[in-house]
Amino acid sequence: DxxxxxxxxxxxxxxxxxxxxxxxxxxxxxxxxxxxxxxxxxxxxxxxxxxxxxxxxxxxxxxxxxxxxxxxxxxxxxxxxxxxxxxxxxxxxxxLEGGPTLLAGALSCGLVDALLIFYAPKVIGGVEAAGIIGGEGVANLDDAGGWRFRRVEMVGDDLLVELWRCSQD
The missing domain is CATH 3.40.430.10 (Dihydrofolate Reductase, subunit A)
Structure with missing residues (x-):
């Protein structure tokens, strides 16, 4: 890229x-x-x-x-x-358009108010495949909350999912 x-x-x-x-x-x-x-x-x-x-x-x-x-x-x-x-x-x-490490860093610092995630109609993966968010992650699902769906729509052939922090209007 x-x-x-x-x-x-x-x-x-x-x-x-x-x-x-x-x-x-x-x-x-x-x-x-x-x-x-x-x-x-x-x-x-x-x-x-x-x-x-x-x-x-x-x-x-x-x-x-x-x-x-x-x-x-x-x-x-x-x-x-x-x-x-x-x-x-x-x-x-x-x-912020970056990889999993940069996104994880911005999230862990509390700098992210919204996530716009585009999904292409492709299936990739594997044991070594990187996820969209790197870092340590959360140990408990209760710690992963704080987001709400704002919008979900098709953009061409891709799916856009927009999430906002719960404190956002």
Whole structure:
């Protein structure tokens, strides 16, 4: 996957969002589309102080804004600190498109108010297959609550399930 993270809707053109790449060790290649696209919005790459200097400089050379953010206990970018820095720049909402580790981190920090989960009509899996949410999970089903269905609908051939935290209106 090599996303641009841009707005490409033909039916309703929109402005490109601020693209934020959470990359604790600065592993994003300088040739990544998110760094090389002709998007109108800038790109921030959030790294930890432990990211190799040469990789950080290679990211800066692409024109990306590299933010050095404290590492959490797990050694990854502290997502609460990153959210605070984004808020200081005027960002009031974030669409998180990432893997199971990033989603688990954001959920465990209480940064997620809504989940929009798309299911494609494909059956994959296996013992080694990653789920949509990584991390430790919950030991007790009672700890997994706090969400309610907001919307379920077909979007093309895919199924969209929208969940909101119970505290959301």
């Amino acid at each position: 090599d996303p641009e993270l841009t707005c490409r809707r033909e039916d309703r053109p929109g402005r490109d969002p601020l693209r934020v790449v959470v990359d604790s060790k600065a592993r994003t290649p300088p040739t990544a589309r998110v760094l090389r696209s002709s998007a109108t919005a800038s790109c921030v790459v959030a790294v930890t102080p432990h990211a190799p200097r040469e990789r950080v400089e290679a990211l800066r050379a692409t024109g990306a804004d590299v933010w050095v953010v404290s590492a959490g206990r797990d050694g990854r970018v502290d997502l609460v600190e990153l959210a605070g820095r984004l808020a200081q720049t005027g960002v009031v909402s974030v669409l």
